[in-house]
Amino acid sequence: MYSQTFSRQNPGCIIFLVDRSDSMRASWGGSNLTLAQGAAQAINKMLFELCVKSTKVHDAPMYLYFYVGIYGYGLCPRRSGEGVESALPVALADRFIVPLPELADHPLRVQDGGPGARPGLPVWYEPAHGYSTPACAAFEMVGSHVKEWVAAFPSSFPPIVCHMTDGLVTDSPYKDVDLAGWARRLTQISTDHGTTLLLNAFLSPSDATMTLFPDNARGLPAPGPGLFEMSSPLPEPMVHNAAAADIPVGSGARGFVFNADFATLVKFLAVGTQFNVHDETYA
Template sequence: MNSHYTQEFARATPGCIIILVDRSESMGMPWAGSAGLTLAEGAAIAINKTLFQLCVRSTKEAGQPLRPYFYIGIYGYGLCPSAGGEGVESALPGPLAQRAIVPLPELADSPIDVRPNPSTDAMPGRGRLPVWYEPAHGFRTPMCAAMHLAGSHATEWAKVFPKSFPPIFINITDGLVTDSPHRGLDLAGWAARLTSIETGNGRALLLNAFLSASQAPITAFPARPENLPEPGPELFAISSELPETMIRNALTAHVELEPKARGFVFNADLAMLVKFLEIGTKFEVSHG
């Protein structure tokens, strides 16, 4: 029996979730069918909802401190609001921006703001929601450089937690990569480097969500790349097959899957992006 991707998420074996988010100029375009939001604004809503849900799952008792069941990294590529110009930088909030990957309790204690919780079809909005990630857009799409930087930090994390579930990379983009090749490797090469990072519980997983400013048919978790326009085939090719844990999440979310479905969605709207992130990050934790 294959024992990969079976490790529970606990204090001794935490998970690592790294979000790569496109901050190119085109992310400032209106997102069709998403209540007047730009792509960048919608992505920020989905990211913040996901981080909040991770906080909820890491809480054993109401009012008690969060357990460090997850480590989080967020990397923006394109506009770098902190450093200026185009590139890749940590998009963690405030003083955490100088860090590469942080325990979830530290992130939970460092929100930028607390605002009304926006509602989506995939996740209702009730009460108020902490905000850790703010939208930004400008310049081009240096996706390879983002994978390079994030991968270097995830490699070090995997050495510290060799028995944990392997790192999960979630790439949110709306455009064609503009820095392939980067340091002698094309996008497929950098994606292969990411997914070669491993723990004793398997190799890292790479999930990709492609957003489109226009209303177009959504392709979610395909098993084949047929009939996808660019950059669909390229992103499909670098996306990991869903492990059993994520397959169960998808079925619970009423998403039908074919065998060998991959962690990829093309032309996602906001509701699908929220659902996609939920499927990729919803894990049972050990409260022992």
Template sequence: MYSAEINRRQPALLLLAIDRSFSMAEPWAETGQSKAQALALAVNNLLGNAVLLCSRGDEQVHDYFEVGVLGYGAKVGGALYGTDESRLIVPVGHIAENPLRVDTVTRRVPDGAGGVISEQQYLPVWVDPVADGATPMVAAFTAIEPVVESWCAAHPSSFPPIVINVTDGMSTDGDPRDVVARIRKLATDDGPALIFNLHLSGVQGQQVRLPNSAAALSDPNAALLYELSSELPPAMLEAAAAMGYPVQSGARGFLYNADATTVIDFLDIGTRSVTPTGLAELTAGDSSHTEPLDPDDENDTNG
């Protein structure tokens, strides 16, 4: 399981569910930003990197996977520009062509001679920060369930869908166990859908990262999020270990009291579920191609 090859006929699905409740307006520890602002930046960076990594060094973006971002707060629906309740997920090529806007930012970068210079860079934006309403987690997963179900039916040979829920609080509309259990039973031929949960913290506190037991979780809400989380597939365990996380067999895709750096790390680790060798290696080796790839080549992610 969790070893299906990723190509344009067998794309993978990455679906983010992001908390947009009132409390996301609170500061996110050392970032100098609100949780909503820092999370939106992390998601936009992830989407931008995904576009670059699927471009194979040319101007064409190849649809190796599909992406969706669902926001839940005062409203539950598509948070990714160009999506809504009727179309929550889109191919990565659509993302490349349809940013909400492109911001210009000034960053200080090394000049190659021991100094630094100011350089203007362009930053595509697909998701804006929002902090409004309660935390309707049951409604969020209920909206996700038919999307995952129909996607699995349409892509039976693909790597299973990956759902990453990012929240800073507890569900305000009931217990999400039943709907999450149903989603985790949905599967492709390569295995059941994966659900991971990230709890954000605005204060300094002890983090629990990728545990294989709920023993260290005294907070009932944390224990619930742990219960809702899938075990990490082998490729993700390896990716986490390579990044210095002391993971053990049975570790789940769950973070508690996560700071900004850890969330960004986990989003990178999470993308490594998309392919056994990691999203960062989807295009590895392809720069040596000197002739166009066959558009019907089912093995085009192997270089």
């Protein structure tokens, strides 16, 4: 299981699911960013890295190795209210999971600096925060579109969902199912090579000790234990990614991080999304 490579024949699917509730306005400890700004910068960096990985020849068209989606829950700027919506750039606003080359062609802007920003980096996702935290509804929406993608690409590596939140949930239970139940439904969606993988980044403004890829929930503040249990055990490719990044992981480690700083959040997302691509021309 989880042995399929990423290729044009069998592309991957990477989803970023972002908490945009009011509490994401909190300051990210040790930085001049809010939690919402930190999550946005990490997403844009990961999308850029995927674009680089998918560009085999300079100035040549980008290869379609990945499909991507960005979902936000809480404040929905395009609907002027709260709920769940696609957070892809406005040119793709009526879409949910799109080919990476198409996303690459539609950045919102290019960064010109600012707090923690890297000038020249394309921006596809802007930070937002407001209203409550309808995480269950978000998992339901993501699951419905992941299921559609899996039906179209049953031989691909399973979808990877990267969820960033400050942990609070306001709609559990939703349709008589709690958040853990919606997470189970999502992670039961499978391709021929395994079930959908869920990574949870529990962001915090506190100065508590960071926890990265733990194998148990001891010492985590609420609702950390619940988020840990929802998180997928790391499959072998992610264990290798962690080792390559000098991140020790034990047996039973899960795709979970608590109270990461920006550099650690980027490493966490990279372990979950940075895989080698394989193409018959460049084998």
